[in-house]
Amino acid sequence: MSSGRLFRNQVVSNELQHKAILVHDHLCTEYGCPIPYFHNLDPLSELVSSLLSHRTKNRDSGKAYNQLRALFPTWEVVRDAPVEDVQQAIAPCTFPETKAPCLKQVLRLITEQRGELNLDFLADLSISEARKWLESLPGVGPKTSAAVLCFSQLRRRALPVDSHHHRVAIRLGLIPAKTAVGPAHALLEAQLPEAWNAQQIYDNHEVLMLHGQRCCYFAKPDCQRCAVLDLCPFGQNRLAESG
Ligand code: SF4
Numbered sequence: 001m002s003s004g005r006l007f008r009n010q011v012v013s014n015e016l017q018h019k020a021i022l023v024h025d026h027l028c029t030e031y032g033c034p035i036p037y038f039h040n041l042d043p044l045s046e047l048v049s050s051l052l053s054h055r056t057k058n059r060d061s062g063k064a065y066n067q068l069r070a071l072f073p074t075w076e077v078v079r080d081a082p083v084e085d086v087q088q089a090i091a092p093c094t095f096p097e098t099k100a101p102c103l104k105q106v107l108r109l110i111t112e113q114r115g116e117l118n119l120d121f122l123a124d125l126s127i128s129e130a131r132k133w134l135e136s137l138p139g140v141g142p143k144t145s146a147a148v149l150c151f152s153q154l155r156r157r158a159l160p161v162d163s164h165h166h167r168v169a170i171r172l173g174l175i176p177a178k179t180a181v182g183p184a185h186a187l188l189e190a191q192l193p194e195a196w197n198a199q200q201i202y203d204n205h206e207v208l209m210l211h212g213q214r215c216c217y218f219a220k221p222d223c224q225r226c227a228v229l230d231l232c233p234f235g236q237n238r239l240a241e242s243g
Contacts, residue, residue, distance in 0.1 A: 087100035172228065
């Protein structure tokens, strides 16, 4: 048995995996899987997009990304541009004063390490090697490394966990209540069957995120019409307490 398989068996009970699959199936019925991919960017562009999206609404980070692309013809030009110009271009996202120097530093480091601004080589690495390489870059954690591999044209098998996904997973009891978003990535991904393909992993993220956006709200989740109420201890307790 490989060490990866052994670790997986140690941390994921059959019961938890069964529950994760039931949640996935119920929510896929609710939101309609397979979910179309929302991006078709090369991996470097996806990395830039992900870095801009940290703690920013999708609409605002999308605007910042589009402005950056419109004003700078290539990522090399962004790398070499004055930081003030980059900051101005990405002004619609949060913390442009921090993100602009970070972005330029990431582009410089990739150039130093790879000799060019291109991340297509990640397709030839194992998923764990690709994630490790990405997470060695400043500002890149498990969510961003998973987003680059999953959302980009690489279409690889990696599970991003955003704040909606994280909240829903805790309420459903898939992960302990105090689990932070970072460690939640490995725990939730380990619950998904090894045989699932990249589209199924992507669907799992998307349906849990959509559920957080459309039903399991941060304040006042709409438990009475929830498609996974029968699997959710938090929602069942909440409804029982409200009589
Ligand atoms: S039952 Fe309520 S708390 Fe549980 S997942 Fe559904 S909406 Fe969220």
